[in-house]
Amino acid sequence: MNAIKIGLLGLGNIGTGTYKTLEMNRKQIEANTGLSIEIVKILEKDVGRKRDISVSHDQFTQNPDDILLDPSIDIVIELLGGIEPASGFMLKALENKKHVVTANKAAVAANFDDFMDAAKRNHVMFRYEASVGGGIPILNALTTALLANKFEEILGIVNGTTNYILTQMTEYGLDYADVLKVAQEKGFAEADPTADVEGIDVANKLSILISLVFGIRVTTNEIPTEGITKISKDDIALADKFGYKIKLLATAKKVGDQLEAHVQPAFVPKDHPLAAVSNEFNAIFVTGNAVDDLMFYGKGAGPLPTGSAVMGDVIEISRAIAKNAAFDHHTESKAVKMLRYVGEGQNKYYVNMMVKDVPGVLGGISTTFGAFGIGVDSVLQLSKDVNTNREVPLIFILHEVTRARLDEALDKIGSSKFASEIKSIIRVM
């Protein structure tokens, strides 16, 4: 039996889950692949921590070179997280002709081209299934079984923390801050939740998906990104009235030879499959010109689901090693016609504003929208708030418009005699 030797960088939660996935399914993997896969060295400072796996102390090292330079190691799994030193370690492993598997979306999004170049130059594989959608095998599908498609659009709910918060806000009518607090207590959100709730984690994943599916590099910073911190329980209740749920969406969409992309909370129609994706679950919805609509749904995080994706990559590489095959580098798609990245594009919007309860207000505001070429899809005027007495909420769903144009119109409306406050602006899918 072929023996494949692995060096593991990081034995935290995800590292432990990956180790455990291999341990509990070792016989199954050997039976299915004819391969013996063994984690022989682990870079980890916290040697003493109690872990639910049969790892022995002499597997540990504190020196990354014990793994990166060891000629007996075939594959390096990187589960340290963060851009550095993880990226440097991975590049060094690739330069030393080791295949690399990672779950690190920040590092992959930041250094995608460098990893690809180093892998090709050194005739080894670089795989990162776990970096997008956790256990969901989306990247594998996009680069193998779905290769006979041109993709039109990708929509993703790819952050479990924010989807959990939005689901709880929706189900229990709670405010963001209250749910965040509970989520932190339960361990569903981190003490510093910024990367999740501000959409940065989602933008990293979207950058990776765009590289893979549309064959152009759009860095995380280039993607217009908005998190969920401004979403109120009122927005969620109003979305419900109009027939929508609010989800934090990663969107990439081909419009002619342009590519639009953004990370934003969005009104998702209740009958869309993404609307049914609740709590910590993730889903990626893609539309191909042959396969049509396709959705992949599953656990987007967690030690074992992530371990499943990491070990899936390890098994694929191991099979290629065993077959002595040339290694696949078709892990990014080459668009035949180069797309031009344009950022946000045109979208439908929900706008919730407080207006004076005076005659002519609806007409005045609608006329202003009209003057800016913005069509109104639907309007809801709520009854007077007994506390303020002189102001009422007025809610619009607007037809497609650029955000810049919408902001111009809202500036004009805000400085008119009718509106006192623009409370929220949320994209409508």
Next chain:
Amino acid sequence: MNAIKIGLLGLGNIGTGTYKTLEMNRKQIEANTGLSIEIVKILEKDVGRKRDISVSHDQFTQNPDDILLDPSIDIVIELLGGIEPASGFMLKALENKKHVVTANKAAVAANFDDFMDAAKRNHVMFRYEASVGGGIPILNALTTALLANKFEEILGIVNGTTNYILTQMTEYGLDYADVLKVAQEKGFAEADPTADVEGIDVANKLSILISLVFGIRVTTNEIPTEGITKISKDDIALADKFGYKIKLLATAKKVGDQLEAHVQPAFVPKDHPLAAVSNEFNAIFVTGNAVDDLMFYGKGAGPLPTGSAVMGDVIEISRAIAKNAAFDHHTESKAVKMLRYVGEGQNKYYVNMMVKDVPGVLGGISTTFGAFGIGVDSVLQLSKDVNTNREVPLIFILHEVTRARLDEALDKIGSSKFASEIKSIIRVM
């Protein structure tokens, strides 16, 4: 550029969709794989039919051996449908060292072992992604990215015709016969709908999934199979009251070292992701011991989605040919511990019966269930039917029991003084 030559058996709807998928995405496929893939010969009698593709008359042949024995052909795509002559053609192609790709679930389910043996013996690949779930790349995922899992359960909505009928019955409160008629007029159901509505098509697909995921052969005939023809609009309305939707489910479930499998309409809880799969869409829900719950959703039929799956298989084989790699035969899973197939197993059930409107009826029937060791989960007694005047519907949701035991209890109840008719028995998920 490597040129891969294809022989195509059958240019009906699916054959045309496959041809078109290749035609419209040829440049993309060449850019992504570095391969030129060409359909050079087509077995098809209907040469004159108007098709929306650029096929030329000299590509056609009426002699299968022109394809099966042509040494220049690398891959044979079989899209004739039906067990024979398709199976004979595929075996002949394999024996002549040609790789084979098919969408034919009936043939694959009937002759799985023969195809696998012939492929291994001749060092070629046999792939059949399109045979289960149309465009959904479930088989590829199960045999590659998810290989680091032991699977506990598969649940599938894998027939678009029956899911369309059940969805329309649910949304418009219509009876089965009325919806079937409309579905036939619209081309969503065939003139002879037997294979679809009696669950045979689903059982073929389940047999294939079981071979792949659990590594044992259970033939289509060995799977307890019930279609949707007895489902009434009353059943659907009652399911709704209890919080369920009715779906035709393919189920395979590991219970210790036993495997249960069946094809039956089932009450699916409304908050389960499968409940949101509507109309012609398909979905396969799998639970792995590492990846947890995972669902794949998409178009389960249609020329282009099926073409996407067929061409995905063709591309994977072509890449392996180009790499001159040993061919993968890990397309079926080898269970480490052999499972024992037991058929139906224990399930929860919904039972709808007409009972006499006399004192003691609920107590009497509940006591009988109790005597057979059957627990009652919930009960609904509807008000008197004004037409019959002396009978009322009584609906039970029962705890887990074998169907045989349930039937014994219902025989006893049917012959008692209380019940006049058992109207329906449907499994509850």
